[in-house]
Amino acid sequence: MHNLELTEDKKLRKMYAANIGALFDVKTPTFVPGLEMATLEQTAEYFEVEEYVIIGLLHCFREELEWNGYINMDKHYVIYDISKEKPEITSVKGKSIAKFKNGSLLHIxxxxxxxxxxxxxxxxxxxxxxxxxxxxxxxxxxxxxxxIKN
Known part of the structure; x- marks a missing residue:
């Protein structure tokens, strides 16, 4: 099977949906501390593309991605979940900024x-x-x- 078939066939993607080990075999993803989720920015960094590329996939395949791990998380839920990591949270116009102990920032x-x-x-x-x-x-x-094709 040519690996481009996965980009074209939804049924094939479902068959391979649980094989997350392949991600780690190629490159280790980065997640928000306390969330086990990657932001849009982290996802773009992982694939070494601009954010608009990932946004384009969201526009074309939103329903499929929502069924398989994409979510627009409510700001208050994010703050509650990351509070276990005890970040310093600052509110500014239009967003909150969480500063973690390791120095990383999360714009929410x-x-x-x-x-x-x-x-x-x-x-x-x-x-x-x-x-x-x-x-x-x-x-x-x-x-x-x-x-295996019959």
Whole structure:
């Protein structure tokens, strides 16, 4: 199977949806401390693309991504969840900023935080074309679990 088939066939993507190990085999994703979710910015950094590329996938495949790990998290939910990490939270116009002990900052817009769990990242890799990281993940997916056609 050519790994581009995953970008074109929703049924194939469902078959490979649980193979999250392929993500870590290619590159270790970064998550928000306390959330186990990657922001839109972290997702774009993981795939080494601009944020608008991921936003474009959200526009085209929103329903599929929402079923498989994408969520626009409410600001208050995010703040509550990350509070276990005890960040310093500052409110400014239109957003809150959480500063973690390791020095990293998380900008949380009042409209919510676009986030992907590990399965959402896997789905992005199956939808993203012309991307070295996504291609390597798809190659790893098909290598780990080859598709048997009858």
């Amino acid at each position: 817009p009042n409209r919510g935080l676009r986030s992907f769990d590990i399965y959402g990242l896997l789905y992005i890799s199956m939808l993203l074309r012309n991307n070295k990281i996504a291609e390597a993940i798809r190659k790893q997916l098909t290598k780990e679990r080859p598709l």
